[in-house]
Amino acid sequence: MQTSSRLFHCLRCHAQVIICHMCDKGHRYCANGCRQKARLASLARASKKYQKSRAGRFKNAARQHRYRQRKKQKVTHHSSQLIALNDVLKPVVKTRKSVKQPPKHSHIMKCDYCGEVCNPFLRHDFLRGTVFKGRLRC
Numbered sequence: 001m002q003t004s005s006r007l008f009h010c011l012r013c014h015a016q017v018i019i020c021h022m023c024d025k026g027h028r029y030c031a032n033g034c035r036q037k038a039r040l041a042s043l044a045r046a047s048k049k050y051q052k053s054r055a056g057r058f059k060n061a062a063r064q065h066r067y068r069q070r071k072k073q074k075v076t077h078h079s080s081q082l083i084a085l086n087d088v089l090k091p092v093v094k095t096r097k098s099v100k101q102p103p104k105h106s107h108i109m110k111c112d113y114c115g116e117v118c119n120p121f122l123r124h125d126f127l128r129g130t131v132f133k134g135r136l137r138c
Contacts, residue, residue, distance in 0.1 A: 005111065005118035006126070012038050020111040020118050026126065031112050 005020045008027075019027055029035040050056040067134035109118045 004121060004123050005109070007122040007124055017112050018109050018122065019113055020116050022116070023111055023113040024126075027113075067098055095131050 004022050008015055008017055008019070009015065010030035010109055011028050011030075013030060013032070015030045015032070017030045022071075027035075029038060051060060107120075109120055109122075110116065113116055
C-alpha cells in the first residue's frame with residue numbers, strides 16, 4: 001500500500017515538488033540545488049549585515065592592517081600592466097543549458113528526490129506526529 005506524499009512549491013524557484021513520505025524530512029526546497037543557493041544568499045545577507053555593524057567595521061580594519069603588514073607593499077594605485085598588441089582572442093562558444101522538462105501528461109507521480117512512485121492523493125501539509133530533528137512536530 002502506498003503512503004501519502006506531499007506536494008509543495010520550492011521557496012526559491014517556485015517549482016512544484018512531489019515528495020514521498022520516506023524522503024519528507026520537512027523539505028522546503030526542490031532537489032535542484034535551491035537549498036544550497038538559498039543558504040549562500042542567507043550567509044551573504046548575514047555577512048553584509050555584520051560588516052555594517054561597529055564590531056564588523058573594526059574587525060575588517062584590523063584584518064586589512066594585518067594583510068598590509070604581511071605584504072609590506074603600498075595598497076594605493078597599482079601600475080598598469082603592459083598589453084600585448086598581437087594577442088589572439090579565443091572564440092567564446094555559448095552553450096544552452098539543458099532544461100529538465102516534466103513528463104508530458106504522465107498519470108504516474110514520482111518523488112522528485114528518490115524517484116519512487118507516489119500515491120495520487122497528495123497532502124499539502126506535514127504529517128501529524130512526525131519527528132523532525134529530534135523534536136515532535138504536532
